[in-house]
Amino acid sequence: MKSLLLCAVALVSIAAATQAASSEGRVLPVPSVTIYPGDLISESMLKDRVFPENYRFRTAVVESPRVLVGKAARRTLLPGEPIPMNSVDDPKLVTRGAQTAILFEEGGLSIVGIGIPMQSGALGETVQVKNVDSGRIITGRVQADGRIRIGIQ
Structure with a gap:
């Protein structure tokens, strides 16, 4: 019974920590697969990832998946990496x-x-x-x- 109670407390604390981490960071769309130059970006190729507020991006990055869907990649986009604004273009x-x-x-x-x-x-x-x-x-x-x-x- 004590172990069950400890497991429940641990799960609640993990859930609270996860929620706190997402509220303390920036949620950005990132590729879930490698996207090659010329590929049209679909919603299924993207996922959300939380970056810490103090994460230093090298360039301006896309903040909304709506901006990306239907665009063509200008260069290779790697899974899990933020997508620079200048790496997508109209088809x-x-x-x-x-x-x-x-x-x-x-x-x-x-x-x-x-x-x-x-x-x-x-x-x-x-x-x-x-x-x-x-x-x-x-x-x-x-x-x-x-x-x-x-x-x-």
């Missing part, structure tokens, strides 16, 4: 050197062609693209469907 919809549809629309006129982006781009970014037919380099904005819209925007 690229167009890839440098890969043929992409280019679109010009004005009024009722719509012209579609093929171009080769000179750099990769995410949604809404302005990129230069080389028109395959004319060889001219033009500037356009990346659309949600992966096409590049050129002309008046």
